[in-house]
Amino acid sequence: MPFNKKKEAPKAAPAPAPKKVEKAVDGEEKEKKGGAKAPPELLRGFRDILPEEQGKWNFVRDSVRNLAEAYSFDRIDLPILERADLFQRTVGKQTDIIEKEMYAFVDPSDRMVALRPEATASCARAYINHGMLDRPQPVKLWYEGAMFRHDRPQAGRYRQFYQAGFEVFGTHEPIMDAQLIVLGYQIFKDLGLNVKVQVNSIGTPESRQAYLAELTSYFRPHRNKLSEDDKRRLQKSPLRLLDSKEEGMKELLAEAPQILDWLDDASKEHFTKVLEFLEEIQVPYVLNPHLVRGLEYYTHTVFEFVLDNDEPERAQNALGGGGRYNGLVELIGGRPTPACGFAIGMDRVAKALGEMGINPPQRPDPQVFFAQLGDAARRVGLKLYEDFRMAQIPVAEAFGKNALKAQLEAANKLAVQYTIILGQKEVLDGTIIIRDMESGAQEIVDINKIVAVVKKKLSSEKEARVVVHQSPVARE
Numbered sequence: 457m458p459f460n461k462k463k464e465a466p467k468a469a470p471a472p473a474p475k476k477v478e479k480a481v482d483g484e485e486k487e488k489k490g491g492a493k494a495p496p497e498l499l500r501g502f503r504d505i506l507p508e509e510q511g512k513w514n515f516v517r518d519s520v521r522n523l524a525e526a527y528s529f530d531r532i533d534l535p536i537l538e539r540a541d542l543f544q545r546t547v548g549k550q551t552d553i554i555e556k557e558m559y560a561f562v563d564p565s566d567r568m569v570a571l572r573p574e575a576t577a578s579c580a581r582a583y584i585n586h587g588m589l590d591r592p593q594p595v596k597l598w599y600e601g602a603m604f605r606h607d608r609p610q611a612g613r614y615r616q617f618y619q620a621g622f623e624v625f626g627t628h629e630p631i632m633d634a635q636l637i638v639l640g641y642q643i644f645k646d647l648g649l650n651v652k653v654q655v656n657s658i659g660t661p662e663s664r665q666a667y668l669a670e671l672t673s674y675f676r677p678h679r680n681k682l683s684e685d686d687k688r689r690l691q692k693s694p695l696r697l698l699d700s701k702e703e704g705m706k707e708l709l710a711e712a713p714q715i716l717d718w719l720d721d722a723s724k725e726h727f728t729k730v731l732e733f734l735e736e737i738q739v740p741y742v743l744n745p746h747l748v749r750g751l752e753y754y755t756h757t758v759f760e761f762v763l764d765n766d767e768p769e770r771a772q773n774a775l776g777g778g779g780r781y782n783g784l785v786e787l788i789g790g791r792p793t794p795a796c797g798f799a800i801g802m803d804r805v806a807k808a809l810g811e812m813g814i815n816p817p818q819r820p821d822p823q824v825f826f827a828q829l830g831d832a833a834r835r836v837g838l839k840l841y842e843d844f845r846m847a848q849i850p851v852a853e854a855f856g857k858n859a860l861k862a863q864l865e866a867a868n869k870l871a872v873q874y875t876i877i878l879g880q881k882e883v884l885d886g887t888i889i890i891r892d893m894e895s896g897a898q899e900i901v902d903i904n905k906i907v908a909v910v911k912k913k914l915s916s917e918k919e920a921r922v923v924v925h926q927s928p929v930a931r932e
């Protein structure tokens with residue numbers, strides 16, 4: 457181990473204060489002046505997730521929740537707004553997130569606050585605030601929600617995006633790192649997405665110092681070949697050079713010293729065990745010596761999930777990532793607590809599902825349509841709708857339409873099996889018509905029995921039906 461080469465790591469310069477939002481105008485956020493009729497504009501990088509997209513979002517949310525429960529994680533909801541310094545101290549002042557992407561502003565109480573760019577720091581804060589150290593360890597928490605980063609919007613990169621995250625506090629054991637990777641892998645598998653896991657270890661901050669010095673001396677003679685951004689990284693956070701996406705860096709990176717060679721024995725042992733567990737459970741992983749992650753709190757294992765067979769450029773858009781962060785709880789004032797976790801980017805996952813043509817219906821398809829004629833029928837219909845709902849039979853309606861023809865067209869579009877039709881005569885008689893949409897056959901049924909009749913028909917399509925009434929319903 458080349459520990460004798462130990463040199464001072466470059467000192468971190470104080471980070472500039474986070475930009476105020478009003479100064480961060482990017483040219484496209486102009487307000488439309490005066491034009492009362494101009495349509496309201498969305499902020500750049502923000503978007504609506506429309507009803508037609510909710511099917512795949514629900515699919516993601518349900519898989520996340522099911523697996524969180526299966527792996528014994530407890531749900532936590534955290535505030536969207538926190539003190540800005542929580543993130544500055546944990547995510548790290550030299551990171552892109554804090555340097556240029558945080559939505560930080562002074563609130564009316566004169567406090568610097570920020571829309572959370574991530575939630576690991578908030579989880580650690582909650583762990584301390586609520587004395588979770590005194591609960592049986594490890595404490596396993598999961599969350600889901602919006603995060604905010606004033607990043608450059610592009611495919612799969614938004615300024616408001618959604619993460620589902622899992623955090624485990626209170627265990628050093630490498631099996632936990634491995635189980636988190638397995639959990640992430642299972643989420644993607646459940647969703648039908650083929651991912652590969654990239655893993656690396658960045659050791660402890662102490663063991664990293666020697667490596668950072670080595671890395672800096674490797675890059676320094678090549679300084680003039682580096683982009684302005686990379687020059688800045690060389691000076692302020694050399695580890696981030698490994699993550700550089702600049703074309704010219706490829707060759708330099710191929711020859712760069714690798715962090716795994718510089719890990720201390722304990723870090724090496726931890727990482728070897730994590731990999732052994734992954735092999736044991738047959739989660740396919742790729743060792744990526746350049747994986748360092750864009751947040752400063754990591755120690756030991758770091759990992760990312762990327763779509764398998766993805767083009768290299770898009771593969772940079774990880775579907776999720778995380779790692780161990782043993783120093784974070786102590787950093788914000790708690791007792792030393794080992795911890796690890798990961799988060800998946802739900803927007804990117806939903807997008808990947810869409811590209812594969814996966815968009816399940818957002819709610820069960822209705823099997824019955826309720827058509828009504830006249831106000832009296834509407835009044836009875838409102839109650840009837842509740843009866844069907846209580847019986848857990850999804851019913852569609854078109855209360856906004858009057859003509860029977862239009863309502864039957866709506867029923868046809870929804871491809872329901874049965875339409876129940878209530879006219880003024882039926883209201884007076886206490887009956888209702890049930891129409892089989894495929895055969896066109898109609899029956900008149902006692903309105904008090906309609907829910908039971910429909911239920912029976914739906915559960916046994918083959919059951920013989922007594923057609924009591926078969927005249928066309930042309931009573932508009």
Ligand code: HAM
Nearest residue numbers: 574576613614617774775776777778779797798799801
């Ligand atoms: P992160 O890598 O910054 O880690 O974000 C996790 C995931 O969120 C990314 O892999 C990506 O899928 C998604 N994501 C990040 N930024 C954007 C964006 N601008 N637009 C769309 N999706 C995005 C963290 O945030 C850590 N807190 C993860 C963690 C939990 N580490 C330990 N515990």
